[in-house]
Amino acid sequence: MSIRHVVLSDLHLGARDSLLTHVHGSGEIADGPCEVLAAFANGMRETLADQEKPQLVLLGDALDLGLSPFGDVSKSFLQLLDAFFPADGTDLFDREIIYVAGNHDHHLWRMAQDHGFVSAIAGGQIPGDLDAVTTIFGTPSHRCRMMESLIAHRPHLQDASVRIAYPNWGLHDAGSGRAVVMHHGHYLDGMYRALSHVRGFLGDGDPRPATMRQLEQENGPWIDFLWSDLGSAGEIGGEAGSLYGTMLSAGASHDFAESIARRVTGGLHSRLGIDPKMELKYGVTLDNLIRAAVDLTAGRAAERQRDGYGHVLGEAEIEDIGWYLGKPLAEQMRQELAYTPRELSFIFGHTHKPFQDELLVDGCDVPVGIFNTGGWVLDEPTLMPVQGCAAMLVSDDLEVASLRLFNDPTDGTIAPVRVEGSGRETRLVDEAGEAVERASRHWAEFSRIVHAHIVEEADKRVRQMLDKSNEQLREAAE
Template sequence: MSIRHVVLSDLHLGARDSLLTHVHGSGEIAEGPSEVLAAFANGMRETLGDDPKPQLVLLGDALDLGLSPFGDVSKSFLQLLDAFYPEGGSDLFEREIIYIAGNHDHHLWRIAQDNGFLSALESGQIPGDLDSVTNIFGTPSHRCRLMESLFNHRPHLTDASVKIAYPNWGLSDNATGRAVVMHHGHYLDGMYRALSNVRGFLGDGNPLPATMRQLEQENGPWIDFLWSDLGSAGEIGNEAGSLYGTMLSAGASHDFAESIARRITGGLHAKLGINPKMELKYGITLDNLIRAGVDLTAGRAAERQRDGYGHVLGEDEIEDIGWYLGTPLANEIRRELPDMPRELSFIFGHTHKPFQDELLVDGYNVPVGIFNTGGWVLDEPTLMPVQGCAAMLVSDELEVASLRLFNDPTDGTIAPVRVEGSGRLSRLVDQASEAVDAASAHWADFSRIVHARIVEEADKRVRQMLDRSNEQVREAAE
């Protein structure tokens, strides 16, 4: 058995609060990998050893296009290439990457859709519309032109390629009856299904889409509008970077939601002549609908985000996972495979809370193995206990193991890097644990560097908060 795929998610390259982005003291993107990134690459090299190189799967939000300019994101991706594919050194992964877009980088899927349509036109065809989704299984046909262009900035990597899938990609093995499916995780979050919810409200129907195509067609434009490309939105895009900070305060998030709603309704009336008080249904006005939608995303979602820092999954999140696996995903698997897999593993990210477990889902014979990658960014001044990061290891026999990289330091120490499974018997967990133990010196260096960076970032944020607080006191006194 060998490790065939390594899955990383929520790298948020280009974001200043990503542990992987290398920046100067002035805040500018630096050359070369950050200490954390270099230490991670060293640990992975020692762990993988001389086995055949695995394929890298980037599971969404690898590029922080939602909050960072394209230039910063591009420079930071080059840092990743220099760590994983060093000139004059040994490649860590195969030179074909699989990229599954998330919410912060959904724009990359939009680019791929456009390129696919243009290619069809150039070949003499006129498709009915853009591709909404890709097949789960098989090598994706769409290319990520942005990343491939960045590979070309390194002359020794001009033969590399990046294939983009959306919103899922997976592997199946008829012989073992196993399958692994990967999805960034944003469609498990009701915040990113807002237009489906509106459709359900207006049509008195089920707001939960039955197919992947319906899910993306209804909500893809909403994701683009909400988070996918704010990094290129100039001054307002820069201000969006403070949204997480706003969400940490109930009062601030309520005021934020009210302000957005007033601006939207006022703009509709002043610029388009649309009366916000016009009735839509059952006495519900356009103003009511807009305020409810904004409150859902910037208000109540903010409260759920704050409450969610204390646990990995709540009842609503478990229900959403059950719906996603049991309805749109199951329908797509039945369409593509002759039989449902005997054993399914599902990998996602998005929440920045790594965990592994098993979940009973209707339509599957045995509990589904659930794996979350966590993330590489600090959403708060410091990590909460459930926040952290993991890399997923997928074997050639489609077993999955979680390489737990870090969580919140407890009592001034950080837990060592280790391998964990979902609970079912796994040869991969045993073999990967032995490999990690053999590379323990490298992983100890990684843990030390990560811990130092977390403490440094926490101190910086506390100073910033105190500075803002002192400034507000001075303004009030004046």
């Protein structure tokens, strides 16, 4: 057995709170990979030694376009290339990368949609509309032009490419009946289905879309409007700061939601001449509806995020996963495969809380293996044990295992890198575990470096919070 795919999510390259962004003391993006990224590449290279190079799957929010300037993000992506595909060393992965966009980098999917439409026109066709989604299975036809343009800055990678899929990408084997599907995870979160909630209210229908196409057509513009490229949005981007930091404060998240609602209603009035006070139904005005929708998504989701730092999944999250797998995903798989996979594994990220488990899903004969990648950003200074990061390993016969890289060291220690499965016995867990053990010296060094950076960053944030609090007290006294 060999590892054919390595799945990484939520790298947030370019973000100052990402462990993978290499920043000078002055705050500028540095050249070359940082200590954490270099140590991770060394551990992976030793673990994957003596086997064919696997394909890298970047499962959304790899580029922090949602909150960081495009230039910072671009320079940080080059740091990743230098670690994984060094000019003076051996490639870690196959040179064809699969990219599945998330909420922070949905802009990349929009760019791919636009390019596909323009290319069709140039070829003599006029499509009916933009491609809302891609097929789940097979090599994606869309290319990520921004990332490929950055790759061109490294002449030794002239044959490398980045294929972009959205919102899912997967693998299947008709013989074994196995399938693995990957999705960034934002559509499991009600915050990113805001316009579906609005449609459900106006039409008294089910707010959960029945198909992937409907899900993206309704909510893709909402993600583009607010979440996809705040890093280049000037004043509002600066005000937003870190969404996850905002979520830690009830007052801050309420103010943020109110600010969003004011901008939406103000824009409708000034640009389109639409009166926010116009009545829709039941005495509810457009302004009422927008404020309620934002509160139910951004505001309430912020509350769930704060309350959820102590566990990986709550009841609502489990219900949303069941809906996503059992309805829109199942429908698209049936259309593409003409059969229902006997054994399904589902990989996602977004929550920054890694875990692996099994979940009973309507329509599936056996429990679905659920794997979350966690993330590489430090969301808060008060560390919680459920926060951390993992890389997903997918074998040639579509078994999945989680390479648990780290969790926040709340007790002063950090658990060693290890391989874990969802509960069922697999050869991959055993064999990958042996490979990690052989590379234990490299992984121990990785753990040491990560631990030091987490503690350093946490101390810095606590000092910043104390300084800000003292400043507010001084202003109040004056």
